Amino acid sequence: MHMIKLHSILLLFLAGILLVGCCGLTLPDLNGDTEEDKPTSGGSTPPTGGGGGIPPAHAYTVDDLLEAVGNDDRALTEQILESGVSVNAADDQGITALMIASFFGYDHLAQFLIDEGANVNAEDIDGLTPLMYSAGMGYPATTQLLINEGANVNAEDVEDWTVLMFAASGGYEDVVEILIDEGADVNAVDIDGLTALMLASVSGYNNVVELLLDAGAEVNAADADGWTALRYANEAGYEDTAEILENAGGTQ
Structure with missing residues (x-):
């Protein structure tokens, strides 16, 4: 898995x-x-x-x-x-x-x-x-x-x-908002192709997901295995998160 x-x-x-x-x-x-x-x-x-x-x-x-x-x-x-x-x-x-x-x-x-x-x-x-x-x-x-x-x-x-990835993976909405306002790159990727949006999506942090999308996060970015934020949300069982991503144009 x-x-x-x-x-x-x-x-x-x-x-x-x-x-x-x-x-x-x-x-x-x-x-x-x-x-x-x-x-x-x-x-x-x-x-x-x-x-x-x-x-x-x-x-x-x-x-x-x-x-x-x-x-x-x-x-x-x-x-x-x-x-x-x-x-x-x-x-x-x-x-x-x-x-x-x-x-x-x-x-x-x-x-x-x-x-x-x-x-x-x-x-x-x-x-x-x-x-x-x-x-x-x-x-x-x-x-x-x-x-x-x-x-x-x-x-x-x-x-x-990145700093934003640490905050997004913890679901810290206030910190994520500060980082975005201060110029954090919402589409940065790690060595495995993971993005802050994927990290927020896999844990069902809906408010963080919405903040990242509003800031221009690429909804269909894929990691090294071809997984998108939507697939992470679906695999983790977060239906509300998946709906947010789908409404933003997300695909698996």
Whole structure:
């Protein structure tokens, strides 16, 4: 059976596991919390040495920075940066502090990191940028912030997935609308010929499908196996989505 590899979900999930495993972070509640519900910056200050815990300032590492950002602790983040750790330091997966802030939707902390010189177009080892992390997790405010600060709205990862594909595959209507308004290419294709419209159609995200069609998405584009958005919708059993595509001239 022909199936789409859940590229965006897998990569973002693995990134979350990496953050939890390496930095002791807590993943956000994707079923309820909004950006307004997220904790504000704060937290404890590090010990001055000895007894375990966070090391003294002179021994801070990139892992300490990532943990502080993941815990939305601005005070500690500032202290670590002041100790000499680069705001653009990355771990062995290429993950930076701004990527973590973007992954969790900490837009105020993201702005602080950018003001400190964080690269908004940095890439991890899979080619994911902070904007992909934000859009792929469905954070409109953080997504808009990154774009305003120069993030490339048409960046591609190592498999040519675009920011719009990450957002469309998650059904994040508000983020998709922002990306379209900011000039995202609605007809970009990945290495397998998949488009954002196909990704939205296979999951029955009707509002996203309509947004993409209204923005000029090619309804009859076909992937490497000859599948169109309509075929994806039909195979997945989304009759309403199929009807939308058919009304737009879609064929299998």
